Amino acid sequence: MYNRPSTKMRRFFDAKYSIINARMTEQKQTIIRLPKGFLIGAASSSHQVEGNNIHNDWWHQEQLGRVPKSGLATDHWNRFEEDFDIAKQIGLNAMRISIEWSRIEPTEGKFDVAAIAHYKRVLESLRKHGLTRMVTLFHFTLPQWVAEKDGFANSSNIQYFVRYAKLIAEELGEEIELWNTINEPEVFTYMSSLAGKWPPFAKNPLRGFKQFRNLAKAHKLAYHAIKKVLPNAQISIAKNNVYNEAYRKNNALDKMAVWFQDWSGNYWFLNMIKNEMDFIGLNYYFYHSLGVGLNGIKQKNLTGPKSDMGWRTYPKGIYHLIMELHKRYGKPVYITENGIANARDDMRQDFIRQHLEWCNKAITDGADVKGYFYWSLTDNYEWSDGYDPKFGLVEINYETQKRTIRPSAEIFKQIKSSS
Ligand code: BGC
Numbered sequence: 001m002y003n004r005p006s007t008k009m010r011r012f013f014d015a016k017y018s019i020i021n022a023r024m025t026e027q028k029q030t031i032i033r034l035p036k037g038f039l040i041g042a043a044s045s046s047h048q049v050e051g052n053n054i055h056n057d058w059w060h061q062e063q064l065g066r067v068p069k070s071g072l073a074t075d076h077w078n079r080f081e082e083d084f085d086i087a088k089q090i091g092l093n094a095m096r097i098s099i100e101w102s103r104i105e106p107t108e109g110k111f112d113v114a115a116i117a118h119y120k121r122v123l124e125s126l127r128k129h130g131l132t133r134m135v136t137l138f139h140f141t142l143p144q145w146v147a148e149k150d151g152f153a154n155s156s157n158i159q160y161f162v163r164y165a166k167l168i169a170e171e172l173g174e175e176i177e178l179w180n181t182i183n184e185p186e187v188f189t190y191m192s193s194l195a196g197k198w199p200p201f202a203k204n205p206l207r208g209f210k211q212f213r214n215l216a217k218a219h220k221l222a223y224h225a226i227k228k229v230l231p232n233a234q235i236s237i238a239k240n241n242v243y244n245e246a247y248r249k250n251n252a253l254d255k256m257a258v259w260f261q262d263w264s265g266n267y268w269f270l271n272m273i274k275n276e277m278d279f280i281g282l283n284y285y286f287y288h289s290l291g292v293g294l295n296g297i298k299q300k301n302l303t304g305p306k307s308d309m310g311w312r313t314y315p316k317g318i319y320h321l322i323m324e325l326h327k328r329y330g331k332p333v334y335i336t337e338n339g340i341a342n343a344r345d346d347m348r349q350d351f352i353r354q355h356l357e358w359c360n361k362a363i364t365d366g367a368d369v370k371g372y373f374y375w376s377l378t379d380n381y382e383w384s385d386g387y388d389p390k391f392g393l394v395e396i397n398y399e400t401q402k403r404t405i406r407p408s409a410e411i412f413k414q415i416k417s418s419s
């Protein structure tokens with residue numbers, strides 16, 4: 001016989017069910033719908049993970065004690081299979097990696113057949129794992145012999161980069177779906193030629209200017225060299241754009257500061273190469289609130305959660321940047337990097353979710369966003385900050401090289417594709 005539950009019991013069940021319901025709604029809300037075919041991946045770069053890149057300029061400077069030592073890094077050179085297994089396991093369908101020029105051509109004109117064969121195995125392994133391949137040709141490290149000839153600051157070195165790009169197209173091109181010739185030309189130029197923090201530690205605006213222009217030239221020539229071998233190759237760069245906002249919304253000076261920063265930092269390079277890009281690779285980390293004072297342009301107080309690097313996060317900025325790129329160039333956009341240093345792993349999942357949601361909104365509003373690569377699959381060598389920052393979906397124990405998937409990586413299981 002059925003007995004009506006007492007009021008007390010009913011209250012108890014109601015409370016319990018409302019918790020369960022709330023949890024279910026919460027779970028439902030966490031499902032992120034993205035268009036069918038959308039690439040969800042992680043990004044990395046050769047010197048930050050491979051280990052023992054003894055023929056490049058960073059390694060050289062590391063031995064001189066001018067930047068932290070990279071050593072074995074995450075030993076990705078030997079553990080790439082394991083890393084791609086993890087990428088697959090956590091639900092990714094793409095990877096952005098880079099090829100180390102100094103491995104391919106350790107000394108001028110001498111190409112290392114074994115290194116080429118190694119990258120072939122890496123790319124084949126990605127294919128076998130069902131991971132679409134985006135490949136960067138230059139991610140901040142130069143062969144030492146190129147650095148000794150003044151790197152990209154010297155226009156006669158452009159030919160060497162183009163020769164290398166052509167070689168990769170011929171030898172490995174069949175195994176590459178998406179190309180980035182150059183990673184973050186501004187960051188590279190600023191750090192190496194203006195701020196004096198990265199090799200060759202120059203503080204020379206003229207050098208910076210030459211390098212910047214030469215990088216654009218190098219991209220354009222490499223673009224055509226690759227296209228000659230592979231007419232259907234999809235080629236671009238990975239461009240770090242900052243979302244700039246006027247501190248005082250209606251102040252003409254602050255608005256001018258935004259205009260200037262947008263032009264010089266975000267669009268100058270892209271305008272130079274606009275006829276040689278099949279898509280736009282967007283790296284998004286920063287937003288700036290700019291105000292003009294007596295001492296020039298000042299970055300005003302930012303709010304928003306702070307990463308371990310002290311960088312404030314602002315997910316909506318990715319939306320504004322995508323829409324602006326869409327308006328200016330009308331090309332497909334891939335988020336080639338977006339990530340957070342967060343050792344406690346208590347911010348990463350929200351960070352990714354919110355950025356993906358803003359990508360979604362951009363798609364709804366007409367932009368052709370085709371993929372998102374989180375920076376980075378694993379913890380890695382963070383340039384002059386060494387091994388302290390933890391950007392990884394996967395934690396690395398540098399003593400044992402043990403990989404441990406962080407809980408935030410669960411987020412990729414909550415993505416569903418809609419047609
Ligand atoms: C670079 C990466 C770097 C990441 C985090 C990007 O600017 O492409 O090499 O590790 O930012 O700082």
